Amino acid sequence: MQAVILAAGQGKRFMGEGQTPKPLVLLLGLTLLERSILSCRNAGIDELIVVLGHRSEEISPLLSEWEKRHRVRIFPVENRSWREGNGTSALAAASHVSGQFLLLMADHVFAPAVIPRLIAATGGSGSCWLLVDPRLRYDTDPDFTRVRLDDNKITDIGKGISPYDAVDTGIFLCGEALFAALAQSTGAGDGSLTGGIKRLATAGQMRAVDIGPHYWMDVDTKQRLKQAERKLINNLPKPHQDGFIATFINRPLSVRLSAALARRPFLSRRLTPNTLSLVSLLIILAGAGLFAVTGYTGTLIAGILIQFGSILDGCDGELARLTFRESRFGAWLDTILDRYGDIAVSTVITYAGWIQHPSPWIWAGGIIAMAGLLLAGYTKKEYQIRYKESLPNTGWAKLIKRDLRLFMLFIGAVAGHPYCALLAMGLLSHIGIWRLFHNGLRLRGHQSDEPPTAK
């Protein structure tokens, strides 16, 4: 599939002449236009038609740079009539697309998940589709383009219309019918995209898809840019996956750190999320090493390093999401490196415990505790494979998460008893594993695709 991105407008309300053209405004280290391009790429669309107009000479050279850096194909199209409205910009792309295509505005920021959502909802059908936001149907902002709906059919669209059911997000999935409608409306003197869409709506060819829980924003003022940044940052935590300590301590700190990194493109472009995973491991390993040093100061610094490593452990995924660099390999690397960190910390804490009380029971306890930590993760994976869904993030599931484990070791180090904290976490993990079993047992009876008798 192809995507057309309109980046021809002036963005007058955003700022005066002489400053950065609006598509090149930076939002957390990436330009607005790059964010649209990368959202498409991550949805599997790698052929992009970018329509330029206002100050195209400044944007154009960057496109070929991005083509290489982001591994996409970008075809720039110049629209000399951009002053006549964004409909003429869409029309300028007509000869470059065939079949269904995505139509985006360069200055709209949105959750990457909305593109797959739009494509899935339309199911390859021939109409033109607009992603709309019904949550804003009571918002009276005069800048919103409003949409009136009859079921999922758009019956009217425009800034002034009332009553209305939703707001136009500027994210379209269109067929070539759009160009015919635009040719008519521009011919009749209306150069706006909305003019063409209105004609399609009148012909009964325009349908709406609900944006669902996802965010989007039309960045047309500096204040909106700030709001968009906040939206991006607020969407970094994963409330359905995060544990107690992650929610209240680690995430609030790590998202600030990730945002600070993302804001420095020179740094964030060189610092891959995988490197961050490695840095987090190195800090944890340094902390582990310090546990071997006798004396309270070493133990305290070790504990602090481990907690810092735990916070930094959130940044790899966050930076990846902020800069469109998520990968399954990265997620995999992160989880395996985390386990190596856990092994190192448990081993050295046990060694330090044995130095103080040289009994084989100290070692046996340490081994069993470490096995609990590793098995907790193992059991969660096994659950996910067998039941084809993640373990529900219940209180018990949160008790066997890494954020809590490392925090408890940090507290144990502060209290001068890291070995006791290790034993406590190990015990908790083993109990957690057997709780999971208990849940598995109960689940057993409710799975419809399960043979009725137990294996």
Next chain:
Amino acid sequence: MQAVILAAGQGKRFMGEGQTPKPLVLLLGLTLLERSILSCRNAGIDELIVVLGHRSEEISPLLSEWEKRHRVRIFPVENRSWREGNGTSALAAASHVSGQFLLLMADHVFAPAVIPRLIAATGGSGSCWLLVDPRLRYDTDPDFTRVRLDDNKITDIGKGISPYDAVDTGIFLCGEALFAALAQSTGAGDGSLTGGIKRLATAGQMRAVDIGPHYWMDVDTKQRLKQAERKLINNLPKPHQDGFIATFINRPLSVRLSAALARRPFLSRRLTPNTLSLVSLLIILAGAGLFAVTGYTGTLIAGILIQFGSILDGCDGELARLTFRESRFGAWLDTILDRYGDIAVSTVITYAGWIQHPSPWIWAGGIIAMAGLLLAGYTKKEYQIRYKESLPNTGWAKLIKRDLRLFMLFIGAVAGHPYCALLAMGLLSHIGIWRLFHNGLRLRGHQSDEPPTAK
């Protein structure tokens, strides 16, 4: 969906009068009729119409017993005209079914996977479908019902026809059209099922689905019963999952043990596969405990127990498959109990090593080795979750499987150096994990749904 199972015939060629009725002949502890019923149940079909005729008074009382034991609904239907052919038996079920239904012969044994295959291949479409075996198209056995095909359309069916393209497996997915055809053919004096199917074929309403790689067998002689037993047993190993030792040592022994258990219904009905998992763990734990006893004899017995536990570890899944008691919970329990066995064995071997050489390095080595064993499994699960497929069963994957680990510990025990074997296995596991990474790295570039840049 409903299933109709024909169990009315005499099975004359099987044995003389006075012996067990053919549907009640035992095959690895379950009667032939029960196997058909359980194959349906495990495919999600829990409403079964069983047509009885010859010696129905002996079969009938068992049906209500099975209903309770196997948690299915069974409706017995008596066909007094069973002597006139199996077409009359199918016809007797007519008033009990509606829509599409499965039609099976009680004396046919087949891989449980063929029912979902048949249902998936027909895709809910209205025709009548017959599962056929093209592998037997050069077999000249006159007892096979032969099928001539034009693409997937059946153009002729019968014992004598020639040329022919495949053999009728006796597994059908039919609509109500079958009953109309059977009424015509029995009216015309042909009481056989093939007579009705032939009429459907002539009308162009009969289609074929290839049985693929799966086994099936028409158990009409005692020799065929023996062959069917061999088929069931030979299909127990999982060549795409088993490691080196499993393939050559453990499986050949465990399938014999599982078959011996299955042949004793009194025992196998009480011994659930989950109990077997637990027994295997207890034997491994006993072995682990013996490693703590100083002296070679203790170590040797410990090694033997561990290898025996490893062999027995295959039996839970095998018995489950032989007796239709597979469950996701059982598979999950098995894998977690295995990990606990690994932890116990590694801990006690390390302890025994420390007794001989009281140095903290012995403990550190043991911990890191055990972590390798646990992480190997963890990495495999993680791979499966991220790449949505099992880790390919390459040589490296086989090197980090449990069968090899426990066998190496057994060899180490025989040699009097279990701790060295533990260290070797741990090292191998860690290397294996990093090989997996290497594969992950290579895979990364080939995943089409992966963003092109690394996280």
